Amino acid sequence: MxxxxxxxxxxxxxxxxxxxxxxxxxxxxxxxxxxxxxxxxxxxxxxxxxxxxxxxxxxxxxxxxxxxxxxxxxxxxxxxxxxxxxxxxxxxxxxxxxxxxxxxxxxxxxxxxxxxxxxxxxxxxxxxxxxxxxxxxxxxxxxxxxxxxxxxxxxxxxxxxxxxxxxxxxxxxxxxxxxxxxxxxxxxxxxxxxxxxxPTHEMNVTLWQKLAANCVINPLTAIFRCNNGELLLEPSFPQLLHEIVDELVTVANLDSDSTAGGEPITKEALVAFVYEVIRDTEHNRSSMYQDIVLKQQKSEIDHLNGFVVKKGRAAGVECLTNEDIVGRIKDLETRNKNGH
Incomplete structure (x- = not known):
């Protein structure tokens, strides 16, 4: 029906x-x-x-x-x-x-x-x-x-x-x-x-994949002021991608809902997913690009890279790159708020 x-x-x-x-x-x-x-x-x-x-x-x-x-x-x-x-x-x-x-x-x-x-x-x-x-x-x-x-x-x-x-x-x-x-x-x-x-386990894995895409694409398009596809033209993008995902996959594999199926989430799968999203949405303006660059509004950084940092701290794992990304977006938010 x-x-x-x-x-x-x-x-x-x-x-x-x-x-x-x-x-x-x-x-x-x-x-x-x-x-x-x-x-x-x-x-x-x-x-x-x-x-x-x-x-x-x-x-x-x-x-x-x-x-x-x-x-x-x-x-x-x-x-x-x-x-x-x-x-x-x-x-x-x-x-x-x-x-x-x-x-x-x-x-x-x-x-x-x-x-x-x-x-x-x-x-x-x-x-x-x-x-x-x-x-x-x-x-x-x-x-x-x-x-x-x-x-x-x-x-x-x-x-x-x-x-x-x-x-x-x-x-x-x-x-x-x-x-x-x-x-x-x-x-x-x-x-x-x-x-x-x-199934619930696969959904949780998928959400970690989506989080990886959001943690990479959203803040970096706001920082570099570009559409999704244009990220691939940034010389520093590959290194930033791998550093962000390295930390995220460590935290993801400590999540009991995501490991319930027995197979760990791999960095290779997350990186491949990020590139797939970029290709599928190459002409799109990410929501954080819109919030930071176009609207000068608050971003969702605390629920993206900030979530990775929070979960990492709770498990005793440092996520320095994600923490740095959070700081850079917060700086942009402050500059927008102050009219700069």
């Missing part, structure tokens, strides 16, 4: 909006709803952003695809804004609450964002699907809510344009989700997300 349960996407950023648009493009009547935050207090938001993010109802989205050939499609997606004057509890209860909450927020926003909709979730029937960068770190943050957590990850690339009115699907990657929701995996695969279900 096809998956027809409503999906509420928490986080109206590039991946969340792209996911909603891809679903509606293939399934125009599918019950998918964006849950956005109210930006009344965000002084950095433009007038158009504020207008868009304060309106509950229907959101017009322009979906631009770069592959397999350039195309543009205009779609309408239901949207509710948490905390807006137009937001009413009944809006989210039209399907008897939130059954499938897909979390695509920034990693450092996930805990607070889930708390904002927690009253619409039921411990017996709801699921929280985590598809943030740094999902392993976010999982630890959300465990206290006692709602079943399902891990997912994607290497698709997307970014927003035109004051967040347009979403660009810039790189066609792959998507993975724990095998507790096989019908959802089938839905995602049918709309072009190239989705596969994985």
């Amino acid at each position: 096809a998956f027809r349960e409503p999906i509420h996407i928490l986080g109206a950023g590039s991946i969340g909006v792209c996911w909603a648009a891809l679903i509606r493009s293939s399934r125009p009547t599918y019950p998918v709803t964006l849950l956005a935050r109210n930006n009344n207090d965000n002084n950095n938001a433009t007038t158009n952003e504020k207008k868009s993010n304060q309106n509950s109802g229907t959101r017009d989205i322009s979906l631009k695809r770069l592959h397999p050939k350039p195309s543009v499609e205009t779609l309408q997606v239901p949207q509710h804004v948490i905390g807006s004057k137009n937001h009413h509890k009944e809006d989210l209860l039209e399907h008897n609450g939130i059954h499938n909450l897909l979390v695509t927020t920034k990693s450092y926003q996930a805990k607070e964002a889930v708390e904002s909709v927690l009253t619409y979730l039921e411990k017996e029937t709801s699921k929280i699907i985590i598809m943030c960068n740094g999902a392993l770190s976010v999982k630890e943050d959300l465990a206290k809510f006692e709602i079943p957590l399902v891990l997912a990850t994607t290497t698709h690339g997307a970014y927003m344009e035109n004051n967040k009115q347009d979403v660009v699907h810039a790189g066609v990657g792959k998507t993975y989700i724990e095998n507790s929701m096989p019908q959802l995996a089938e839905l995602w695969d049918s709309v072009g997300m190239r989705c596969e279900s994985l």
Whole structure:
């Protein structure tokens, strides 16, 4: 039986909006709803952003695809804004609450964002699907809510344009989700997300692979101010890649969930995965490049390289390169904050 349960996407950023648009493009009547935050207090938001993010109802989205050939499609997606004057509890209860909450927020926003909709979730029937960068770190943050957590990850690339009115699907990657929701995996695969279900152990290994890609691509594209594919032109990239991954693979193999299958995670596999993601998303602007270079906003570094450093310290392992990367990104954040 096809998956027809409503999906509420928490986080109206590039991946969340792209996911909603891809679903509606293939399934125009599918019950998918964006849950956005109210930006009344965000002084950095433009007038158009504020207008868009304060309106509950229907959101017009322009979906631009770069592959397999350039195309543009205009779609309408239901949207509710948490905390807006137009937001009413009944809006989210039209399907008897939130059954499938897909979390695509920034990693450092996930805990607070889930708390904002927690009253619409039921411990017996709801699921929280985590598809943030740094999902392993976010999982630890959300465990206290006692709602079943399902891990997912994607290497698709997307970014927003035109004051967040347009979403660009810039790189066609792959998507993975724990095998507790096989019908959802089938839905995602049918709309072009190239989705596969994985057992829990394999999912944890995959998330360490994704973390390796995030720990390499995200901060280095922000530091070098380049798109993903342009990293391969940087002379220092190969050495930095290997140093970051050396430390990460040591920490990953100390994680009981990732070693439960008996086979250790290898550096060679992680390095190959990083290169695969770079090739698949060569034209994409990483989320940290967008945060640091384009938006002058806070980054997710604490949930990426910072998570590796934290887990390493807990196990008595020094992760000096990852620690240095964290420091360099923090310096860029400080410079942006001070207007430099």
